[in-house]
Amino acid sequence: MRINGKHFRTIWADAKNEGVISIIDQRQLPHQFVVKHLHCLDDAVSAIKDMHVRGAGLIGATAGFGMYLAAINAWEDAVDEVLEEAASQLNKSRPTARNLGWAVERILTAVRTVQGGADKKRKAYEIACEIADEDASFCKQIGEHGLELIKAISRKKNGEPVNILTHCNAGWLAFVDYGSATAPIYAARDAGIAVHVWVDETRPWNQGAKLTAWELQQEGIANTLITDNTGGHLMQKKMVDMVIVGSDRTTHTGDVANKIGTYLKALAAHDNHIPFYVALPSSTFDWKLAEGAEIPIEQRSGDEILWISGLDQTGNIKSVQLAAPGTQAANFSFDITPARLVTALITERGIVQANRAAIHALFPDKILSSSQE
Numbered sequence: 001m002r003i004n005g006k007h008f009r010t011i012w013a014d015a016k017n018e019g020v021i022s023i024i025d026q027r028q029l030p031h032q033f034v035v036k037h038l039h040c041l042d043d044a045v046s047a048i049k050d051m052h053v054r055g056a057g058l059i060g061a062t063a064g065f066g067m068y069l070a071a072i073n074a075w076e077d078a079v080d081e082v083l084e085e086a087a088s089q090l091n092k093s094r095p096t097a098r099n100l101g102w103a104v105e106r107i108l109t110a111v112r113t114v115q116g117g118a119d120k121k122r123k124a125y126e127i128a129c130e131i132a133d134e135d136a137s138f139c140k141q142i143g144e145h146g147l148e149l150i151k152a153i154s155r156k157k158n159g160e161p162v163n164i165l166t167h168c169n170a171g172w173l174a175f176v177d178y179g180s181a182t183a184p185i186y187a188a189r190d191a192g193i194a195v196h197v198w199v200d201e202t203r204p205w206n207q208g209a210k211l212t213a214w215e216l217q218q219e220g221i222a223n224t225l226i227t228d229n230t231g232g233h234l235m236q237k238k239m240v241d242m243v244i245v246g247s248d249r250t251t252h253t254g255d256v257a258n259k260i261g262t263y264l265k266a267l268a269a270h271d272n273h274i275p276f277y278v279a280l281p282s283s284t285f286d287w288k289l290a291e292g293a294e295i296p297i298e299q300r301s302g303d304e305i306l307w308i309s310g311l312d313q314t315g316n317i318k319s320v321q322l323a324a325p326g327t328q329a330a331n332f333s334f335d336i337t338p339a340r341l342v343t344a345l346i347t348e349r350g351i352v353q354a355n356r357a358a359i360h361a362l363f364p365d366k367i368l369s370s371s372q373e
């Protein structure tokens with residue numbers, strides 16, 4: 001997508017610079033645009049843990065490149081062992097996004113089939129690039145399918161802007177390109193359909209305020225930032241036509257783990273008869289979990305609630321304390337929206353009902369391969 005008119009992905013390898021992976025440091029956005037270089041596994045682990053990169057698809061792509069960095073820095077006769085250890089470190093870096101474990105496993109499996117250290121390293125690189133490219137192309141396809149939903153609403157409204165509410169950032173910054181929840185919005189813009197996005201600020205890390213509002217602005221999409229508690233009121237006032245959010249992990253029965261607060265939006269949408277869609281690439285499905293309650297929910301430091309950072313009047317980024325010193329804070333990062341509150345899932349293969357039978361019918365190959373593991 002574009003930043004000041006120039007196309008960027010969120011992570012990339014430089015073919016001329018072996019062993020260097022570049023990322024956009026999302027902790028500095030929207031006030032500073034900083035590109036960071038990752039040189040080794042530890043760099044990739046901290047980039048994920050400390051949220052220089054975040055969002056399910058991008059966490060997966062970074063994990064893939066992290067495995068490559070571990071391989072490239074290993075002795076030729078120790079690549080497999082080094083990758084096993086790297087997998088365990090990466091898997092612990094953030095627990096909820098399924099894409100992480102999925103990417104790590106994909107590299108481990110592919111590298112095991114190859115003989116010789118040099119070829120194993122080449123394979124790790126090839127698969128990491130494949131994961132990143134696939135993430136971008138799956139999001140593009142999600143956009144094409146989601147476009148049909150927006151088109152239908154636009155037709156009903158005789159071309160009046162379609163008001164879409166989104167939570168957190170499931171935009172291109174959360175993936176390698178396009179985003180999941182935002183891809184249909186970008187596709188609608190390209191098709192000449194008027195859209196307007198209500199952006200939840202998404203406490204405590206404020207991915208909506210810092211990232212989604214900024215990326216939509218960069219792409220010229222009309223958007224309005226709202227506090228997390230506003231969505232229900234807007235829905236009652238008929239100011240929301242549809243909700244599209246992303247997912248960090250979705251069971252193969254249709255329960256969705258997404259940023260904390262998503263469940264409340266789904267309840268409000270249900271109460272107001274507003275369609276609630278979840279956009280996700282198949283890499284976010286957990287083919288082994290049938291119950292949303294089994295999804296591990298990350299708990300992060302309470303400091304993310306107690307402190308807030310932004311630009312001060314002198315143009316410097318500053319952190320300030322919000323609550324009284326000594327205040328206890330509990331920071332649950334994700335919640336589960338049960339399948340019954342989800343109108344449908346938008347995937348790269350098409351729009352599917354959030355239930356076991358429909359998901360299994362669209363992804364029979366994934367069900368088969370997960371049962372063989």
Ligand code: MRU
Pocket residue numbers: 054055056057167168169170171174180207245246247248258259260333
């Ligand atoms: O904690 P984050 O920023 O990594 O959380 C991920 C998210 O941005 C959201 O939950 C998002 O809606 C799904 S990820 C595509």
